[in-house]
Amino acid sequence: MNEDSFFEALKAQYANQLPFVVYSRPINSIIKCWLQKDDTLHKTETFTESGFVFAPFDFKNQSVLLLETDCEQYSIEVESKIESQISKTQLVINENEKTSHISLVSKGISTIQQESLKKVVLSRCETQELTNNNPISIFKKLYHKYKNAMVYCWYHPKVGLWLGATPELLFKVEGKQLTTISLAGTQPYRRISKPVWTNKELEEQQIVTDYITNQIQPYTSQINVSNVETVRAGNLLHLKTRITSRIANTSSLKSIIDALHPTPAVCGFPRQEAKDFILQHENYNREYYTGFLGELNLKQSKTRNTNRRNVENNAYAVVKTQSNFYVNLRCMQIKEDKALIYVGGGITKDSNPEKEWEETVNKTKTIGNVLT
Numbered sequence: 308m309n310e311d312s313f314f315e316a317l318k319a320q321y322a323n324q325l326p327f328v329v330y331s332r333p334i335n336s337i338i339k340c341w342l343q344k345d346d347t348l349h350k351t352e353t354f355t356e357s358g359f360v361f362a363p364f365d366f367k368n369q370s371v372l373l374l375e376t377d378c379e380q381y382s383i384e385v386e387s388k389i390e391s392q393i394s395k396t397q398l399v400i401n402e403n404e405k406t407s408h409i410s411l412v413s414k415g416i417s418t419i420q421q422e423s424l425k426k427v428v429l430s431r432c433e434t435q436e437l438t439n440n441n442p443i444s445i446f447k448k449l450y451h452k453y454k455n456a457m458v459y460c461w462y463h464p465k466v467g468l469w470l471g472a473t474p475e476l477l478f479k480v481e482g483k484q485l486t487t488i489s490l491a492g493t494q495p496y497r498r499i500s501k502p503v504w505t506n507k508e509l510e511e512q513q514i515v516t517d518y519i520t521n522q523i524q525p526y527t528s529q530i531n532v533s534n535v536e537t538v539r540a541g542n543l544l545h546l547k548t549r550i551t552s553r554i555a556n557t558s559s560l561k562s563i564i565d566a567l568h569p570t571p572a573v574c575g576f577p578r579q580e581a582k583d584f585i586l587q588h589e590n591y592n593r594e595y596y597t598g599f600l601g602e603l604n605l606k607q608s609k610t611r612n613t614n615r616r617n618v619e620n621n622a623y624a625v626v627k628t629q630s631n632f633y634v635n636l637r638c639m640q641i642k643e644d645k646a647l648i649y650v651g652g653g654i655t656k657d658s659n660p661e662k663e664w665e666e667t668v669n670k671t672k673t674i675g676n677v678l679t
């Protein structure tokens with residue numbers, strides 16, 4: 308299938324109001340799509356099926372599944388995934404939204420100072436009028452703009468239309484190998500200067516790393532934690548640590564999901580207290596923002612020997628089950644002619660409410676940049 312017919316097939320699928328997902332994983336020139344044949348809404352609770360999953364922040368809402376057996380899959384290789392220049396969008400600041408976000412963050416800080424809550428991730432949803440509400444053309448713009456992200460467009464007529472460019476892997480499983488990352492701390496990307504991180508950001512990210520390592524301990528062995536590095540996500544920089552381990556034979560995928568979702572990077576710490584605070588005070592429903600999405604239990608076959616001349620060895624292909632889940636960040640939902648953009652940030656005792664507001668404004672630009 309060539310690029311034109313690939314996008315034509317997607318266009319037709321959307322026009323026929325049938326479910327689909329189109330996505331490209333970070334630093335990857337392959338764009339894949341899954342087209343479901345009818346509009347049945349499949350859900351998963353056990354995560355034992357094979358397919359593409361779209362899971363909410365709060366498991367009280369449904370995790371939607373595009374079943375592998377119910378979908379046609381296509382992929383194309385696009386020649387170069389070159390990060391195009393980030394244009395500087397001037398956002399119009401809504402003063403009411405600013406006041407209410409600052410007041411939410413201040414409430415978070417005072418709760419952290421008085422109680423056992425150490426970190427809470429507080430967010431808001433910003434509405435922007437759209438001049439172009441064609442999801443496929445927005446997806447293409449996101450794809451060309453964000454090389455280091457999992458860029459996607461997901462649609463189900465009974466759920467909604469979501470797009471995003473997320474820098475955050477929740478985890479990936481290949482056979483028994485588990486890889487996850489701890490991503491937190493934010494500052495704007497500046498081409499010329501070397502980033503300097505404050506204690507607030509270093510501490511905020513360390514909370515995430517410690518939490519993840521602790522949570523996976525009962526289910527895995529040989530845990531390995533990398534050094535902290537700075538990574539770029541569009542117009543922003545974050546702190547990142549890579550954590551790898553080996554899954555025990557007795558551990559299910561669902562147990563790993565329950566251990567890791569939602570991480571303190573999107574919820575807070577301790578988890579239940581942070582989640583209670585969010586559900587009580589944020590004043591809107593996050594739905595699939597800070598949930599996760601990705602390939603579930605797909606069989607990948609890898610040949611042991613890539614030397615083409617060694618035909619005998621090539622016959623021994625190893626089949627491994629793989630899952631790749633990304634946290635649904637830097638995302639939006641499209642409803643008619645409006646984009647609902649979701650943005651948040653981690654609050655600790657040292658947070659400054661005005662700066663936290665600015666951080667959400669900077670994050671809005673990730674998505675806002677492709678809408679103009």
Ligand SMILES: C=C(O[C@H]1C=CC=C(C(=O)O)[C@@H]1O)C(=O)O
Nearest residue numbers: 490491492493572650651652653
């Ligand atoms: C909750 C968000 O970001 C998280 C991921 C990376 C850095 C974050 C931060 O610096 O606060 C957040 O924890 C968001 O982008 O909406």
